[in-house]
Amino acid sequence: MSWREKQTAMLAEKKVLMVGAGGIGCELLKNIVLAGFRDIHVIDLDTIDVSNLNRQFLFRREHVGKSKAEVATAAGLRIAPDAEVKIVFDHDSIFSEKFNYEFFKQFAFVLNALDNRSARNHVNRMCMSTHVPLIDGGTAGYLGQVRTMVRGATECYECVPKDENKKSFPGCTIRNTPSEHIHCTVWSKHVFNQLFGEVDIDDDVSPDMDDEEAKEKLEVTDEGMESGDGPKEEGGDAKLEEEEEEGGKGEEQKEKPSNTRMMAEESGYNPEIIFNKLFVDDIHYLLKMANLWKERRPPVPQPFGELATENAGSSTISTAAQMDPAQRVWTPAENGDEFRKAVEELRVRKAAAPDGILSWDKDDDAAMRFVAACANIRAVIFGIPMKSLFEIKSMAGNIIPAIATTNAIIAGIMTVDALRIAAGHADKIASSILLPVPNFRGMVVIPEPVVKPNPSCYTCSAKREVTMRVNVEKMTVETLRDKVLMGALGVGAPDVMEATTSKVILSSEPGETDGLLGDTLSLHGLSMGGRLLVEDFDSSDELRLVVLQAAAFDDVTFEIVSDEKPEVKEEGEEEEEMAEKMEDATIGKKRKTMDETEFPVKKARVEEEEEISV
Ligand SMILES: Nc1ncnc2c1ncn2[C@@H]1O[C@H](COP(=O)(O)OP(=O)(O)OP(=O)(O)O)[C@@H](O)[C@H]1O
Ligand SMILES: [Zn+2]
Known part of the structure; x- marks a missing residue:
């Protein structure tokens, strides 16, 4: 038997499970069929959406509404019509009970082409528990990652706990000193929750009177409080809260911005009153923290009735797009009008909601318009160029474009890893990162060193x-x-x-x-x-x-x-040996000259659920 025949026979024997038939999954299924795998099980719970067609190339317009797993399977079978390919599918969630321990046990390895953390966690647990190798791919825009995980030899998906509470921006930037439009957008989502949703005390939108930056400088020059450039006549008697224990300023009388939710309720959700509280009264409080504005442009309050009817700021959207109201940048007055209309609609919906709470959703038109209008008015106040509804929606919804090429590269790397595992070259396993731009060596695909399992991991440690x-x-x-x-x-x-x-x-x-x-x-x-x-x-x-x-x-x-x-001794030793071999054989040699400082990107991870879109 030639090596090619041997290879063909070997691959035909390996049963492969692919979870997810979306952006990465379509590429991957094509690859593994062309690579020679002949026994494949495809699972996906979703149906085909028209928006999938630009990159999920196994699907055509006539398939919209049909099962992804089913259509991908049919397309996969047509890729190698002469070969004896067996592909079966399940239009179901991987959480389904039928995908149990015995089910997982039958596979040589599992390919994850998923888009969310909970499903990844679940597959990880099943693979670790059944000792089936797992190859996980993920992409976010131009960034991608492939991780190959083998129980006992490499870290598993859950060896390093993920940060559930990622807060991207410091609270004082959001509440006091926004400098980019995204800060205004994040603030506006918090305003939505303060007014209509579940109030989260961590997401306060009022000026943060405890801003360290303001305080620190106030200690040097107290007069600064009265020397702000912005209007200060209203509430000019208010004193900034000082929390110094021994400074003596603590006794000064303190006035705080009113509570946003209480104020809205007391006003019967009057749009104009809410508007003026957010964009006039609270801004005056900010102006009183004069130290914040010594090296920054001070904010300019925007009373409801005085909004400009022309645009000073501009966006990057082309003139062709100016025709589309979602792509055109609204004038401040239009933003004010959108704000009013959205508050009126959301007020009614909130009153009718069974629990009296609305949840923010980028696809909820009134909620999105509210956030866009709010963000733009705040942007005007802080001298930040406004943006279109379309642009704000992509920021507010954390929408990261799915890029077909990224998916294709990641699926390609996963296929190479699959071939290595199938051939028993576990010692050649590597995880990889795909960078959006070449690094200093001109590389975009970077091999990552194999990381050993975390001995205290809840999923894969030896117990x-x-x-x-x-x-x-x-x-x-x-x-x-x-x-x-x-x-x-x-x-x-x-x-x-x-x-x-x-x-x-x-x-x-x-x-x-x-x-x-x-x-x-x-x-x-x-x-x-x-x-x-x-x-x-x-x-x-x-x-x-x-x-x-x-x-x-x-x-x-x-x-x-x-x-x-x-693990019994021999097995443990075997796996440890394998881990050592991996380090030597793959990354260790190649990377001897690359130290951490030269290679900062290797720590980057594509693992935030919302950010993984394939
Ligand atoms: N629990 C699960 N069980 C089975 N399949 C899942 C599960 N969770 C997610 N998937 C599938 O994983 C695939 C991920 O692919 P992808 O991110 O391209 O999704 P998409 O919904 O097609 O794209 P987009 O989110 O960009 O519209 C989807 O087809 C999705 O249905
Ligand atoms: Zn682990």
């Missing part, structure tokens, strides 16, 4: 790991304790923590968690399954419980799918 199926909607914490943990698994005095939230749902301390015993598991972060960390207070033994959902089960039924003790 006894029990995988079980239960109905999380029905099984209570008490049943989990009595029947599963103390009964079947022999845990003497279980302490149980949900792994993602670190919430204790069961304590061995008598009485401590009695209030939770009647709760179903789904109430504690296991709505579609998840992981529980269990410690036996008596023996100090630990185990990880991987919970898979089984909707058909009643409240007491459970099935132990697997019960793995910590």
